[in-house]
Amino acid sequence: MSRKILLLSLSHACVDVYQGAVAALVPFFIAERAYGYATASGVVLAASLLSSVAQPLFGVLTDRRAMPWLLPVSTVLGGVGIALSGLVDSYAATLVFVALSGIGVAAYHPESARVARVVGRGRHAAMGWFSLGGNLGFAAAPVLVTAVVTAGGLTLTPLLVLPALVGAVLCLPVLRALEGREPSTGGRPRGCDDVASFLRLSAAVVCRSVVFTGLSTFIAVHARQRTGGGVAAGGFALLLLYLGGAVGTVVGGRLADRWDRVTVLRWSSLATVVAVAGVVFVPGPALYGFVALASACLYVPFSLQVTLAQDYLPTCVGTASGVTLGLTVSIGGLASPLIGTVADHTTLQTALAPLALVPALSWPVVRGLREPGPPATVRHAA
Template sequence: MRKNTPITLLSAGHACVDVYQGAVASLVPFFVAERAYSYAAVSGIVLAASLLSSVAQPVFGVLTDRWAMPWLLPVSTLLGGVGIALSGVSGSYALTLVFVAVSGVGVAAYHPESARVARIAGRGSHRGMGWFSLGGNIGFAVAPLMVAAVVATGGLRLTPLLVLPALVGAVLCLPVLRALERQKAAGTGTAVPARVDDKASFVKLSLAVVCRSIVFIGLSTFISLYAKERMGGSTVAGTVALFVLYLGGAVGSVLGGALADRWDRVTVARWSYLLSVGWVAGVVFVPGPAFYLFVALTSAGLYVPFSLQVTLGQDYLSSRIGTASGITLGLTVSIGGLASPLIGGIADATSLKTALAPLVLMPALSWLLFRTLPEPTVPQPADAARPEGDGTDAAALSPAGPDHG
């Protein structure tokens, strides 16, 4: 893929936002160590971040289908950062839940609009959406290192320093907003060809993403604690495991876009989920240093379909791209956090190994659902545009015009 400045900026901004999704799980060991929270209690924190995000993302998706709201990009980035920054300043469990929930709403507001704009900027390219998703994965991967560097040195009282990526992300959004304003002033727009929504396929896709979300958020919530158990109580082992989990996702996102250029998206996602069944089992059951290899393979396997699912959702629900983005990139991803308290409760009653074992079934369910999905055939690149008159075509987002990307 040739240089595409808007995609690069959106990807970088995505990294700055998703660092806060990763930060919630990264803070879990510190809440346990500093505040003696139980597995169930820290699961509640993850739930607080996920619950409001799950509800809010499709709402923001519907809104962005009706009105252009590019201003959401910097505003939501700042909101996501402020929530996490305040999460460690009070010893109150209730306030901690409120602050991480605020961060979750910020993340929820960012994703639908950014995914819509990224699709336009990438002209419907699988690689373009893959590069956009890569930014989010990098944010996830950086989160445990950033949290460890800040919180491990001075405790939870230093979480206000974690607002810095949000400030950077908000600034990165500004050039994209200026490009959108120039396009609006020029008064140009691109109409979307009329197509019938495939709602049945969209529902099946959404269920597959929910299953993926349950296993990924379940692992991201408890992998650092599980690694600490497996590796003799080392906090470093937990940080490394979480970093590997998120870094593998960055590799998987780029790989997914490349594979989809050779085979269709449904085939690539189906095989990836099938392989992930064995890799998740390896994380849970294989002893020794091989644990880290299976963490990396699991992450890559779960993220190969990630950006492909976003564009599939947009194609199945082509008349409502914002809604589709809010659900596939938001609701179904965040809703996995709803299972975290159940996993935590089982872990408190038995062991983490027992609690994590059912996660092996989740990618198998995703595989079964993908076996029933068709690969949509859509025109390019007009499908990436918004309905006529909202003025955000791909050329406008590229400073050098349509040949720049």
């Protein structure tokens, strides 16, 4: 792994802390502000909604012109939004600041994925390390949020801006290395776009997103109910959900080296059905094992989906990254209020049960996909 990929991976970790922080804050919003399930899930929706629209737009912009300066700026914006969300009592103001953080995250991902492709010279392994950083950021979020907010309540959320400042600094050496070395188009490889396969892949990413977002929003509360534990029990479940993604990303790369990316996507979708069913229905401490398994299964195809999307749209790498990492992922946030509403009228377990069937829907979608040919090299831009 090159030094530039390492720095990008660490920067990615700092940014994705703020994606994970939104779900990690939900139990505290429920406890301190007496939010209902549907109201609390609206906070997650606020972070997802603007991001779902903005991320593909940023992808289109980066396809037209390289904008590496977005990396540090968007990182700080993501941190500032979360830092301010705990200082306001108004629900509307909370939504505004969480949405601001979502815009920062949206601006970061398409350009950072393009830069990772350039400095990694198009290698899948480099994208895997880059994605691993994001998974670690997700895993760190519940630990950081729980430690900070438990110590002094939501008024201490300004401390959560620190990862953003670190992440912005980590980007700078990579940006300096790129200055004057890449064309304004961002070094897009030549090739023919396979839009039909890209759309099918995007549908599979939506299915994965619905499951992961639904679990990440409510797993802390669900774990406390199923195990009879307190805040720590819920935080540990959320930590496993995010930390298992780091394992899944590494395993996914190894499996893709042995078989191919499309085959791994197919079988991971079926394995996820079993894992999520265990999360929903298994009581007691055994729940944690299924949380870790579900997380790994959900993240095995994650970096593979990004590189597949870029290979299906080789002339629009930024757009492919923006849709795969942004629009389709954020659409999963739209399901959270529905889950919360069902939980308010029944039980949380009943509301989460359909998530076990969603991964099966992606099986017929990815079954018809084929591994694309190797993309043209981006080495000239690196």
